Amino acid sequence: MAIWCPYTNQELSEDQTSPEHIIPLSLGGCDEFTIPVDKVFNSKVGSKIDGKYSNDFLVMQRRNEYDARGHSKKRPVPTVKKGKLEDGSPVQVNLDKAKRHIEVFDPKTKTIKPAIGGETIGMSLKMDIDIHLQLASKIALSAGYFVYGDWFRNKVKHEDLRTIMRGPSNCSEEELKAVETRVYDFLRGGEPENQKQAYELQRAMCRVLKGSLVAFTPGPRNIGITVGILGEFVGMLNIPANMNGYPQYDKAHDLGHIVIITNGKMKRGNQRSYFRQVLEFLEKAGKDNVPT
Structure with missing residues (x-):
């Protein structure tokens, strides 16, 4: 029996499809809420949209709060990759709100910097x-x-x-x-x-x-x-x-x-x-x- 894919508006055979989490697991989805869709579309376009949204900084904050993990089971922690200290030194900042923890990483020395008291960290974020x-x-x-x-x-x-x-x-x-x-x-x-x-x-x-x-x-x-x-x-x-x-x-x-x-x-x-x-x-x- 042909299977209709709403993403491509095409009828497909079963072997041309793969199961799709309608709401991705990384965004609070579950295995009950799935349909079969075009597996080529799903792997190229669908996963790109899901991934880009899931990794948006504001969304990552909610994922961190809800501990919403994807297939990798990796705990989501929002990360600012382009941060700067007051002296202009580049840093990466992990903002783990759920655990009330901020971690500052020095990409030059590949080390975690000690706790910074009272110092301002500048952050640059992009939003689609x-x-x-x-x-x-x-x-x-x-x-x-x-x-x-x-x-x-x-x-x-x-x-x-x-x-x-x-x-x-x-x-x-x-x-x-x-x-x-x-x-x-x-x-x-x-x-x-x-x-x-x-x-x-x-x-x-x-x-x-x-x-x-x-x-x-x-x-x-x-x-x-x-x-x-x-x-x-x-x-x-x-x-x-x-x-x-x-x-x-x-x-x-x-x-x-x-x-x-x-x-x-x-x-x-x-x-x-x-x-x-x-x-x-x-x-x-x-x-x-x-x-x-």
Whole structure:
């Protein structure tokens, strides 16, 4: 039987596929949340996106906090490779927040420097502003097919997600103009006024439920997919869709479906059952921010 790969939009034989962790283990995924995908794509493009996001400095801090390890089982510790002491000496800095430990490494002498009291360390970091939406789109593709199967394949404009996943530098101007999906991420925001409440709810849900999650919110002519990694919002994508035949599961799923992974275990349910927690969180956050 042919297997459809959402990443390439191709039908493949079983021997052309490999199992894909929809959310990588290094980002809080688990073995239950997998699908078979094109193994060539997975080894070249997919792993590159996963790796680049996983090694982002801010993401490494969360991985350190959650002790989220990948296939290597190596404990994640954020590292600043281009640091400088006040005298201009180059250093590498390991910031192990979970163990409340800072280690300064001298690349010239290949030694650990003694504890530096009161000295300023300058740090230089690079951030890829596109990788967050690339990862969110990649997860939305595989998670959408995992949850909704042929409805997702036949009724959702998933070609938009493949364009976003590739990144703007790898797409033509025509391909980018053809994208109708509205995207919001933690760096750029960009939510319209009439979507602000939904956007804040989805952001808060990622923080309240901890772990990693994918949430699906049905609209009249679109499906919204939110991706959260290790307790933080990554991105939300509102994708055009023909909602005829949308598999709602039951009445409780009127606000959508959600897949949550915590402590290596997957749980599926309806979003409505979690909204009370989220609204209480937002109410408390609002009170805490009121000037006195």
